[in-house]
Amino acid sequence: MSAPGREQPLGWFDTTLVVIFLLGIYLGVPLQVTERIPLPCAPSGFAGLLLLWRRRDRIDPVHLGGLLAVIALYIASILSADNYAFLGKRFTGLVQLTYSLVISFVFFVTLITAERRQIARILLVFCILILIGVVLEQHTKLRDISDMVRARIYDSSLVYDADVRDMALYGRIRAKLFTSEPSNVTFGYAHYGFAWLVVSTWRWKLAFYVGLVAAGLAVLRGPTLVLMLVLVIPYLLFIGGQNHQGSRAIRTIGVLLLSMILATGAVIAATSLYAERVQEFMSGRDSSTFSRIIGPMLVAFDMFKHHPWAGAGLTGEAFIEQEAMTIYMGSGTYESTWYFKISESLTNYFWLHWIYLGLVWGTVLFIALSMWLRVLGTPSVLFCWSVWVVLGQAAGAYVGPRTWTVLLVAAAGAILARRPERSPVAATDRAIVRRYPTLPELVAARRERFG
Numbered sequence: 001m002s003a004p005g006r007e008q009p010l011g012w013f014d015t016t017l018v019v020i021f022l023l024g025i026y027l028g029v030p031l032q033v034t035e036r037i038p039l040p041c042a043p044s045g046f047a048g049l050l051l052l053w054r055r056r057d058r059i060d061p062v063h064l065g066g067l068l069a070v071i072a073l074y075i076a077s078i079l080s081a082d083n084y085a086f087l088g089k090r091f092t093g094l095v096q097l098t099y100s101l102v103i104s105f106v107f108f109v110t111l112i113t114a115e116r117r118q119i120a121r122i123l124l125v126f127c128i129l130i131l132i133g134v135v136l137e138q139h140t141k142l143r144d145i146s147d148m149v150r151a152r153i154y155d156s157s158l159v160y161d162a163d164v165r166d167m168a169l170y171g172r173i174r175a176k177l178f179t180s181e182p183s184n185v186t187f188g189y190a191h192y193g194f195a196w197l198v199v200s201t202w203r204w205k206l207a208f209y210v211g212l213v214a215a216g217l218a219v220l221r222g223p224t225l226v227l228m229l230v231l232v233i234p235y236l237l238f239i240g241g242q243n244h245q246g247s248r249a250i251r252t253i254g255v256l257l258l259s260m261i262l263a264t265g266a267v268i269a270a271t272s273l274y275a276e277r278v279q280e281f282m283s284g285r286d287s288s289t290f291s292r293i294i295g296p297m298l299v300a301f302d303m304f305k306h307h308p309w310a311g312a313g314l315t316g317e318a319f320i321e322q323e324a325m326t327i328y329m330g331s332g333t334y335e336s337t338w339y340f341k342i343s344e345s346l347t348n349y350f351w352l353h354w355i356y357l358g359l360v361w362g363t364v365l366f367i368a369l370s371m372w373l374r375v376l377g378t379p380s381v382l383f384c385w386s387v388w389v390v391l392g393q394a395a396g397a398y399v400g401p402r403t404w405t406v407l408l409v410a411a412a413g414a415i416l417a418r419r420p421e422r423s424p425v426a427a428t429d430r431a432i433v434r435r436y437p438t439l440p441e442l443v444a445a446r447r448e449r450f451g
Helices: 012-027 042-054 061-080 084-112 116-139 142-153 163-170 182-199 205-219 223-243 248-273 275-282 287-306 317-330 349-376 381-392 401-418 424-435 439-450
Strands: none
Touching: 012 042, 012 084, 012 116, 012 182, 012 401, 042 084, 042 401, 061 084, 061 349, 084 317, 084 401, 116 142, 116 182, 116 205, 182 205, 182 223, 182 381, 182 401, 205 223, 223 381, 223 401, 287 317, 287 349, 349 381, 349 401, 381 401
């Protein structure tokens, strides 16, 4: 294998593994390893283990040491949490978190040692295939095939069936495209589309990205897509704006102005395309927004107050179930007709970080993860966390691979975005040298042959 960190195009086998990994993150299909331990995103785990073997010589011991240090701190956090009767459940969460961090880290190593343009092509193809698949699901028999597959590969409690609600809010049944629920489709599209923007070397990529957002809003019809415009702001502030010529002050002013335009566009898109959804939210009748943003935030603040040291512990929903329901029902935005199961309604991995770890250990792990990102070589830790926080408003499962893939793909994308492109001229020169050896090389070869 080539030296660590050296860019090298992926072969067909590694390309297949990368595609399987991304497909697994998109689908989120779990595998029940034991009665108590399910491994989420099973195809990603399979591809991640093979990539671990394939990239074993490219893993920097310092990077691996940082990962082990982070896992050790998570172990300390669950040992510090209240009530050891829930230690078994927290240990299950630790196993899932360790699995997720390891395969996400291996995927990170694969990305930073691969060819930038090749990774960009893979991400863009995923986005285009999602768009095509959604259109086909709406107008062909693909919906029946998708529903049949979904019924077989997902637990019945995970399969989304609120089609009546979709018709009321969006005027159509949202596509599931082989996933358990429509939000997984929009999340995958938003995540991969933004990752393409960061990695791509195309000069007009920002304009094309806006086109991707518009196409997604027209076809997918999910509010998560509005986050695609929000994500451009940290990209311009921390990554994209750094590559332009001119004074730093002028670049900063230009980035801020463009960011304001994008933020305004996001607000307009949300209020015009999702008027019914916005009206529900403003009137306090949107249960989805409550479970994704408001509820988890209220529970996190309660953890700061009553369990500041170590929170509920990893996957500690059972430990705080009664307490969380009391907080929900005491909220001014909670409706008595809603029914929530706490283990399934805390769907915001940003707030879950603080719910599981509390104020003290949450801060310690946040600092430790930031230091690890710096050790990995990311040029902007703030960019990585900004992407993580924004996409966290549309996804839960803190211990799952999707959460940590978001963070480490952002780190890898930042590294690739700052990597200077290989010069085609230099590559041509190297090919010419290999084809036409120098005179000393010819003389040495002749002497070796004839003595």
